[in-house]
Amino acid sequence: MEVAIIKYNSGNVLSVLYALERLGVQAKLTDDPEEIKKADKVIFPGQGEASSAMKYLREKKLDLLIKDLDQPFFGICLGQQLLCSHSEENDTSCLGIFPIQVKKFPPLDKVPHVGWNNLENINSPLLAEVTEEDYVYYVHSYYAELHPEYTIASTHYLEDFSALLHKDNYYAMQAHPEKSSLAGQKILTNFLKL
Template sequence: MDVAIIKYNSGNVQSVLYAMERLGVNAKLTDDVEEIKKADKVIFPGQGEASSAMKYLRERKLDQLIKELKQPFFGICLGQQLLCEYSEENDTTCLGVFPIKVKKFPPLDKVPHVGWNNLQELKSPLLNGLDETDYVYYVHSYFAEIHPEYTIASTHYLEDFSALLHKDNYYAMQAHPEKSSLSGQKILTNFLNL
C-alpha cells in the first residue's frame, strides 16, 4: 500500500511515520504533487499555527490538490482544522472541505486542552472496534464546531466539539491517533483498511 504523508512545515510528522511503521506500512513524507496524487491513502498530520500552514500549502499548490483528491484522506489535529472553512487562529481562511468554523477555547487558564478524553456518539467505520469507554490523546487550543451531518464523534472539553469528521473521502480527527495507544492504533488501522 502506498501511503503519502503530506509535508507542510508543521510539527508531529515523525510520530505519524513511526505509527505507520508499527503497523507495517512504509509511508512517504512528501510535498510532491504527483506523489500525493498517486498514493493509495493520504495522511495530513500537523501541529502548529493555521495561517503559516495555509501559506505553505498555497505556495506549493497543495491547497488545490488536497480539495481534488479522491483516495481516502485523513487529517490529524491541525490537519483537521485546516480542512474546515475558517479558523479563528489569526483569522485564517482554510481549505473549506468541511463547512465548519474552528474556534478557540475561551478561558485562557484552561487552554490548551491537553490529555486523555473519551469519544462520544461514534458513527463511522473509521471507529470500528471502539466505543465510548475508549480514550484518545489531545493537545489543542482550537476546535471544530459540531456539524449535524459531518461530525462522526464528539468530545467534551468546556463544550462539545467535533472529535472526528467525515465527508466523502475525507476523514479528520482532532486528537492524535499516533499518540493514543491502542485506541489510536485501531483508528489508523481502520483508515488503512478503508
C-alpha cells in the same frame, strides 16, 4: 499500499511515520503533487499555527491538490482544522472541505486542552472496535464546531466539539491517533483498510 504523508512544515510528522511503521506500513513524507496523487491513502497531520500552514500549502499549490483528491484522506489535529472553512487562529481562511468554523476555546486557565478524553456519539466505520470507554490524546487550543451531518464523534472539553469528521473521502480527527495507544492504533488501522 502506498501511503503519502503531506509535508507542509508542520510538526508531528515523525510520530505518525513511526506509528505507521508499527503497523507494518512504510509511508512517504512528501510535498510532491504527483507522489500525493498516486498514493492509495493520504495522511495530513500537523501541529502548529493555521495561517503559516495555509501559506505554505498555497505557495506549493497543495491547497488546490488536496481539494481534488479522491483517495481516502485523513487529517490529524491541525490537519483537521485546516480542512474546515475558517479558523479563528489569526483569522485564517482554510481549505473548506468541511463547512465548519474552527473556534478558540474560552480563555480560561484550562487552555490548551492537553490530555486524555473519550469519544462520544461514535458513528463511523473509521471507529470500528473503538468504544466510548476508549480514550484518545489531545493537545489543542482550537476546535472544530459540531456539524449535524459531518461530525462522526464528539468530545467535551469546556465545549462539545467535533472529535472526528467525515465527508466523502475526507476523514479528520482532532486528537492524535499516533499517540493514543490502542484506540489510536485501531483508528489508524481502520483508515488503512478503507
